Amino acid sequence: HTADTPDPEFTDYLELDMSTVKPALAGPKRPQDRIDLDGMKQMWNAALTAPVGPRGYGLEREALDTSVDVSFAGREFTLKHGHVVIAAITSCTNTSNPSVMVGAGLLAKKAVERGLDVKPWVKASMAPGSKVVTSYMDAAGLTPYLEALNFHTVGYGCTTCIGNSGPLPEPISKGIKQGDLVAAAVLSGNRNFEGRVSPDVRANFLASPPLVVAYAIAGTVNIDMETEPLGYDPNGNPVYLRDVWPTQEEIQSTVRRALRPEMFREQYGNVFDGNEEFNAVKVAGGDLFAWDPASTYIKEPPFFTIEREVAPVQPIVGARVLAVMPDSTTTDHISPAGNIARNSPAARYLESHGVPREEWNSYGSRRGNHEIMMRGTFANIRIKNQMLDGEEGGDTVY
Structure with a gap:
């Protein structure tokens, strides 16, 4: 664009009053369900007793105060509804945006300097979308502060958003089950469908990386970030979100100082060199893939042998309904990407092939095996077949 470039012509215009833009999250079960940050606590408390649905868990009022005492890593604490047990800065959204990543790092820095820490029940992690993120976060001196809050880099790829963060x-996990608690996850991903992030977590909220760090410190979604403190400093003084939220100038000056073009050349210039582990994988040569009949990850699918001529469609006689699904049944309900549950058809298949429990991995990681994906159809632990009178899970009546 230059000074003499004519103004472009558009067929339509959208106007946005910037004064109406507010901090927000999405959830607890669908990415399209936006929640203003200042209305989060009110929404959460309403959702607990609302009828089961996109924003309801159907709890009885006498169950709202349920709590479970837990001992973990030498610490004693009490779990309640809304406690954040997973806080993840994930790779699929936001992590290629230096402003929000630096913002998360600066918030962590200010929080650590004020003496704050994440709650002991929070499993925190960070999976940047690129190694360049690690380069500029290191250059900015922000990595130690994120790590002080347990946001260690766990990899560069799909993690929490697709259920690859590992078990709690x-x-x-036992405490959540014992109290039938509605535990929460806060992640900077783009999907929060039921049963996807963790089988133990029923409420999943999408948020920006700085808010992920803030909720890890608060340890609960049952908080009004506008009026309630994230925590208290060593002198007992309250520390609010506004006290640790970085300014735009702080973010921009840090980005200008830390992000350099040569970082992209350094990281992407040898992107195909791999690493020691990847390069140690033995592969067969040739133009065609060598199918391994013993593999439980990649199997030759039957449609490779389908004839060119499609057989005539035959009448379907005597068919019976196996599932009646409600509104907002997502692709993740139909073909889940999360953990493979014990005693499921997919689990029994893996057991029959000698795969131990710790190596089952997830449906998403085994998409190259049609035998597992067929057995995983309608296997989401949160799916609601209306033929079963409110029961959750991939069951039917026949």
């Missing part, structure tokens, strides 16, 4: 610590 056993005492916390």
Whole structure:
């Protein structure tokens, strides 16, 4: 664009009053369900007793105060509804945006300097979308502050958003089940469908990386970030979100100082060199893939042998309904990407092939095996077949 470039012509215009833009999250079960940050606590408390649905869990009022005492890593604490047990800065959204990543780092820095920490029940992690993120966060001196809050880099790819963050610590998982608690996850991903992030977590909220750090410190979604403190400093003084939220000038000056073009050349210039582990994988040569019949990850699918001529469609006689699904049944309900549950058809298949429990991985990681994906159809642990009178899970009546 130059000074003499004519103004472009558009067929339509959208106007946005910037004064109406407010901090927000999305959830707890669908990415399209936006929640203003200042209305989060009110929404959460209403959702607990609302009828089961996109924003309802159907709890009885006498169950709202349920709590479970837990001992983990030498600490004693109490779990309640709304406690954040997963806080993840994930790779699929936001992590290629230096402003929000630096913002998260600056918030962590200010929080650590004020003496704040994440709650002991929070499993925190960070999966940047690029190694360049690590380069400029290191250059900005922000990595130690994120790590002080347990936001260690766990990899560069799909993690929490697709259920690859691993299981919760056993005492916390057991406590959630014991109290039938509606535990929460806050992540900077783009999907929060039921059963996807963790089988133990029923409420999943999408948020910006700085808010992910803030909720990890607060340890609960049952908080009004506008009026209630994230925590208290060593002198007992309250510390609010506004006290640790970085200014635009702080973010921009840090980005200008830390982000350099040569970082992209350094990281992407050898992107195909791999690493020691990847390069150690033995592969067969040739133009065609060598199918391994023993593999439980990649199997030759039957449609490779389908004839060119499609057979005539035959009448379907005597068919019976197996599932009646409600509104907002997502692709993730139909073909889940999360953990493979014990005693499921997919689990029994893996067991029959000698795969131990710790190596089952997830449906998403085994998409190259049609035998598992067929067995995983309608296997989401939160799916609601209306033929089952409110029961959750991939069951039917026949």
